[in-house]
Amino acid sequence: MTSLLWFKRDLRLADHPALAAAMQHGPVLPLYIVEPGYWRGTDTSARQWVFTAECLADLQAALGALGQPLVVRTGEAVAILRELCARHGIRRLFSHEETGNLWTYARDRRVGAWARAAGIEWRELPQSGVVRRLQSRDGWAARRERFVSAGVLPGPAALAPLPGIEPGRIPTAAELGRVPDVCPGRQQGGRSAALELLESFLTERGEDYRAAMASPVTGEQACSRLSPHLALGTLSVREAVDAVKAARAQGGTLAQGGGARAAGDRAEAAIARAWRASLKSFESRLAWRDHFMQKLEDEPAIETRCLHPATEGLRPREPDAARLAAWQRGETGIPFVDACMRYLTHTGWLNFRMRSMLMAVASYHLWLDWRATGPHLARLFTDYEPGIHWSQCQMQSGTTGINTLRIYNPVKQGLEQDPDGQFTRRWVPELAEVPDSFLQQPWLWPAAGRLLGTTYPAPIVDVAAAARAAREQMWALRKDGAFASEAARVARRHASRKDRQGHFVNDREGQTSRPAATDGKPKRQRSPRSRANDAQLGLDF
DNA sequence: AGTGCAGTTGACTTT
DNA sequence: TAAAGTCAACTGCAC
Numbered sequence: 001m002t003s004l005l006w007f008k009r010d011l012r013l014a015d016h017p018a019l020a021a022a023m024q025h026g027p028v029l030p031l032y033i034v035e036p037g038y039w040r041g042t043d044t045s046a047r048q049w050v051f052t053a054e055c056l057a058d059l060q061a062a063l064g065a066l067g068q069p070l071v072v073r074t075g076e077a078v079a080i081l082r083e084l085c086a087r088h089g090i091r092r093l094f095s096h097e098e099t100g101n102l103w104t105y106a107r108d109r110r111v112g113a114w115a116r117a118a119g120i121e122w123r124e125l126p127q128s129g130v131v132r133r134l135q136s137r138d139g140w141a142a143r144r145e146r147f148v149s150a151g152v153l154p155g156p157a158a159l160a161p162l163p164g165i166e167p168g169r170i171p172t173a174a175e176l177g178r179v180p181d182v183c184p185g186r187q188q189g190g191r192s193a194a195l196e197l198l199e200s201f202l203t204e205r206g207e208d209y210r211a212a213m214a215s216p217v218t219g220e221q222a223c224s225r226l227s228p229h230l231a232l233g234t235l236s237v238r239e240a241v242d243a244v245k246a247a248r249a250q251g252g253t254l255a256q257g258g259g260a261r262a263a264g265d266r267a268e269a270a271i272a273r274a275w276r277a278s279l280k281s282f283e284s285r286l287a288w289r290d291h292f293m294q295k296l297e298d299e300p301a302i303e304t305r306c307l308h309p310a311t312e313g314l315r316p317r318e319p320d321a322a323r324l325a326a327w328q329r330g331e332t333g334i335p336f337v338d339a340c341m342r343y344l345t346h347t348g349w350l351n352f353r354m355r356s357m358l359m360a361v362a363s364y365h366l367w368l369d370w371r372a373t374g375p376h377l378a379r380l381f382t383d384y385e386p387g388i389h390w391s392q393c394q395m396q397s398g399t400t401g402i403n404t405l406r407i408y409n410p411v412k413q414g415l416e417q418d419p420d421g422q423f424t425r426r427w428v429p430e431l432a433e434v435p436d437s438f439l440q441q442p443w444l445w446p447a448a449g450r451l452l453g454t455t456y457p458a459p460i461v462d463v464a465a466a467a468r469a470a471r472e473q474m475w476a477l478r479k480d481g482a483f484a485s486e487a488a489r490v491a492r493r494h495a496s497r498k499d500r501q502g503h504f505v506n507d508r509e510g511q512t513s514r515p516a517a518t519d520g521k522p523k524r525q526r527s528p529r530s531r532a533n534d535a536q537l538g539l540d541f
Numbered sequence: 542a543g544t545g546c547a548g549t550t551g552a553c554t555t556t
Numbered sequence: 557t558a559a560a561g562t563c564a565a566c567t568g569c570a571c
Binding site for chain 3: 214352353356357360395396404405406407408409412413467471
């Protein structure tokens with residue numbers, strides 16, 4: 001009997017647990033449902049759709065080569081599933097466990113209700129370290145580690161053709177009712193793009209990842225750029241982890257000998273050290289990715305509600321329209337903020353630290369509610385991943401209650417991350433005549449009068465005064481007695497478990513059972529503090 | 542050559 | 557993945 005594999009944000013064939021499971025039950029009908037309701041959301045955009053459509057075209061070709069092309073249908077999920085199941089006598093439905101936004105969560109509940117009523121078995125399988133119906137965060141990291149270390153699943157060699165099914169067409173953004181969203185620097189979708197990025201990152205681009213990721217200038221090349229592929233599933237997290245582990249096992253780089261970088265340019269040892277640090281850092285960030293997605297899995301409401309209820313009324317729910325518009329357009333008059341926003345608008349990507357800064361400036365300096373600003377950023381990100389996005393929006397706005405406040409100074413960030421001003425000048429050409437020493441604070445330039453308010457806006461807020469005011473508000477709130485106990489509740493539910501070194505406590509679980517070293521050297525005693533059952537809550541994450 | 546001092550650096554604390 | 561403030565140790569330099 002035919003099973004139906006419902007593709008969602010898992011647009012690949014390799015390392016696909018749901019596809020592998022479906023294949024064990026005979027012929028498989030591979031389906032993708034284009035859902036206009038989802039694409040009408042305030043957090044979705046044409047650029048995301050076009051990237052998705054490229055991934056779908058690629059998947060369609062790959063499946064076609066295996067014997068059964070991808071079936072694409074546009075409409076409401078329950079109606080489409082009902083129709084296909086009825087017409088083809090399908091009783092079994094497979095998909096991955098999607099940790100999506102509130103829209104897909106509600107849709108999945110409708111699908112679940114329909115499947116139960118119709119007597120259809122719907123099996124959802126995890127595709128990452130995120131755990132459904134997690135009872136406690138204790139032990140989570142070890143559990144995730146087991147999943148990502150279990151080995152990648154091979155893709156199918158062939159699919160049995162199912163006669164008489166129209167493959168269907170992949171619609172355009174316009175057909176989904178989305179105005180085109182100009183994004184000239186957008187990344188290319190599809191499996192081969194993902195594999196090329198993985199390869200080039202692990203053999204060439206990633207050497208300075210650890211040091212270079214903080215700046216939008218160096219981060220563009222040195223970051224993996226895999227994020228949209230992980231978000232749409234053209235590459236699985238486990239495949240990425242697997243590849244990084246392999247690279248680390250080879251002592252840092254896969255580019256042994258053949259690297260374009262001339263030998264002797266830098267000492268070999270220094271290169272190896274940089275690779276080790278970068279790969280370790282990248283692997284750890286892949287773990288943080290699952291950690292943040294787990295928060296949304298556990299509490300889908302973090303898309304709309306402040307994690308710490310006391311922060312709920314902090315900022316006006318109705319945002320200051322002028323400030324919001326200036327921030328969105330990259331016209332705040334704060335050069336580095338505007339440069340980052342314009343770059344993001346143009347490319348659909350921005351390095352992590354600058355994303356944090358954009359959010360922090362909106363939430364603290366401009367005092368805008370994250371629910372007004374979050375959707376704008378979501379739409380600009382080709383790699384929009386709800387679990388990471390909403391967790392981060394709240395974290396950079398101080399509404400989780402469990403993280404230390406990170407009020408970025410956009411002038412300082414500009415000076416440090418764009419020291420020669422090249423990036424700022426490229427994206428804010430209005431500042432061409434401003435000398436280097438005033439680039440990040442043109443309002444201090446004695447000749448600023450002929451520029452500000454005409455060619456380029458005067459700063460929409462006084463950067464220093466606005467930060468001070470925000471800090472005072474936030475700390476006043478935290479002084480309240482009830483704040484801490486409520487924060488502790490949030491931490492129990494959502495915080496990572498860390499030891500004193502700041503590592504996931506449970507990452508070490510495997511080591512505790514390992515037999516003692518036989519080389520006679522006494523191993524340093526594991527501190528009892530680092531035991532999982534005595535875990536400290538990782539209040540910084 | 543030792544002393545005083547302004548300025549710098551880094552670790553640590555506070556907001 | 558913060559920033560600013562504090563303080564002690566340190567540095568360079570004039571005398």
